[in-house]
Amino acid sequence: MTTALVTGAGRGLGRHFAAELLARGATVYAGARDPGTLDLPGARPVALDITDPDAVAAAAALAGDVDLLVNNAGISTGAQLLGDLEGVRAEMDVNLWGTLSMVRAFAPVLAANGGGTVVNVASALSWFSAPGAGAYAVSKAANWNMSNALRLELAAQGTQVTSVHLGLADTDMARGVQGPKTDPAVVVRRTLDAVEAGELEVVVDAWSAMVKASLAGDPRAFYARFLPA
Template structure:
């Protein structure tokens, strides 16, 4: 699809990757609905602001009704609470509620909208952690693995209405959430550019940076080899 002819909705557009995506969409000529739980925190001149909590089914229904011209759904909103699989189960459930169930709720709510507008595209911002978990964030990784599998499944289920499903994977983005981590990070603007280029090219999957490429290429190898290589990289 052509971004300059698109009408896009971006979740979690108030900061980080979501804001970068909404900004890049505007710069490329798209109409943009920028959503957040608190839309007053969104600073994007030219965007149409909508209040949206993706874990609230009624809010998703209302958004689909308000933005009935959308043909590009960008599921960026996500959560990472540092939950571990043997740790606080409430953190695990919360991460899965946002990253898997919230994302799926958006796709279910907007699938008829996309169909009515010619098919369009769905973008799910996933993670390198979709393929391998890192210590201290195993719950997040499980939720992102589920999101990646969901994207692959939705690609089959939405093919009949002509909807492209693109899954985007990266290591750490340079955002407020990661400012305390002394690790390689990718600029959110780079993520946005790679994502939109991927959509225009009809890509099923976008691997943004070297970290994500390492995770992806190691997915079928011995995990011991992967963790040894990762330790050398970071």
């Protein structure tokens, strides 16, 4: 039995995380910018915009019994680093700074409840970039290494930090993207099983595993698929 808070629980992976946790017998706080959009019987709705410090603090005060924090909320604007900086900043504000804000607010809560676990949903794009995903890739790379740093900083209080990496999940965010997509329910089950097993990194699919393995090689080989001949 556990008590979890899931960010971005109104749809996509977040909704699947909340539903699967409920099915496993957990108490679930479901965070969403508009809690009126939540349709998860048994979940406890929480008004939560992770870029709003007051909302984050209020969530931590409300959910003082949490021992599992699932940082799922994220955005993808399609911004390019040499394009609209507002889009770049928006992705960093959510995918990096908002996620870090949640961890900073809930670290004392987790400590008080025995240590617990933080799950940060990153991406295969933590390890590469592709046309149309420049800002997103940078934000998720930062998210991944943030998990590595937080794992060290939170070790003394017994908090496990697990980073999740996947290619495309069959959700609204990936609706306009072509390519193989993993059932979000499968992503969630694999993640929660890995968390229970104490794993520190979840590589959900074969594409993510290939990308991670490519880091040991010459980047010219990997990026040949994107660069002009």
